[in-house]
Amino acid sequence: MVLDAAPAAVEARVAAVLLDEHDGKSLSLRHAPGHDGIGIMPSMLEECLAESEWQAPDLVVVVVGPGSFTGLRTSCSLAAGLAFGFGCPVVGVTRGEALSPVLDTLVRQEERTGWLCVTTARRGRWFVESPAPDPTTLGPVIAVKSAEWEPPTGSWIVAGDGAEQAVACAPDRLFLVTVTGEASPEDIAHVGLLRHQGRLAARPPLPLYVDPPEAKLPAAGLRARPE
Structure with missing residues (x-):
């Protein structure tokens, strides 16, 4: 399921x-x-x-x-x-992992450095996921400001719902593929x-929060400590 x-x-x-x-x-x-x-x-x-x-x-x-x-x-x-x-x-x-079988094949076919999965976040930011270096580890996921992001050196295939915008930042290093959605x-x-089956590093079924949770003080301030 x-x-x-x-x-x-x-x-x-x-x-x-x-x-x-x-x-x-x-x-x-x-x-x-x-x-x-x-x-x-x-x-x-x-x-x-x-x-x-x-x-x-x-x-x-x-x-x-x-x-x-x-x-x-x-x-x-x-x-x-x-x-x-x-x-x-x-x-x-x-x-990104869910797209990886297709993306890994495209990387080999087009002889690229690797793939990046770019997904949109709030306030002009992206989440950028890259593949794990080997099956025993998990790939990194980072949050970046879209206006300031510099892609890594190399030639990368880019997928995800933010792929088109990301490719526009560095068209000489980033290449859009037909797999741009989910x-x-x-x-x-x-x-x-x-x-x-143990063929990939374990990942618990817990939310992957790239950003820390946001907490805001109530508009009227904190309540007094109970006596």
Whole structure:
């Protein structure tokens, strides 16, 4: 079962995916836009389970980020509850990792240095994810100011919902590919299966908060300490 609500501006997705070592097929898929979609994820999950006629999933895969604070909390909590209720394992996958099988192939074909997954954040910023150096480690994800970002030296394929804007910053080093949006549920499931099998470094199914949480004082100030 795949749960994805990382990009709140796009949609929340739930899918029941039948997967083998080389191929995958969505038996049931539900999606809805924005924060309204995030709010109805439990209902979408129920519909997918019923339509797929599964007694229980064998594995739950949740996209842990980077992305929407609300979307990540909701989808990761739902994934944890589903796994606990059915007694099945649950793993986390990032947005870049989900695209990595396609991107790794393009890097080899076009003889580039590597790939970058650029996703939009608030206040003129991007989250930039790059691949792990080897299967035993996790790839880094950083937050940058889009107006000040300097891409690394080399020749990079760029994907993600911020790819077009990023390529405009350094067209001599960054190259846009047709994969500019989100990974398919089948791709997410495939990477999740590799992680479950121990072929990728472990990543817990917890929200990947690139930025620290924002906390603001109440407009009227803090309440006095109780006596």
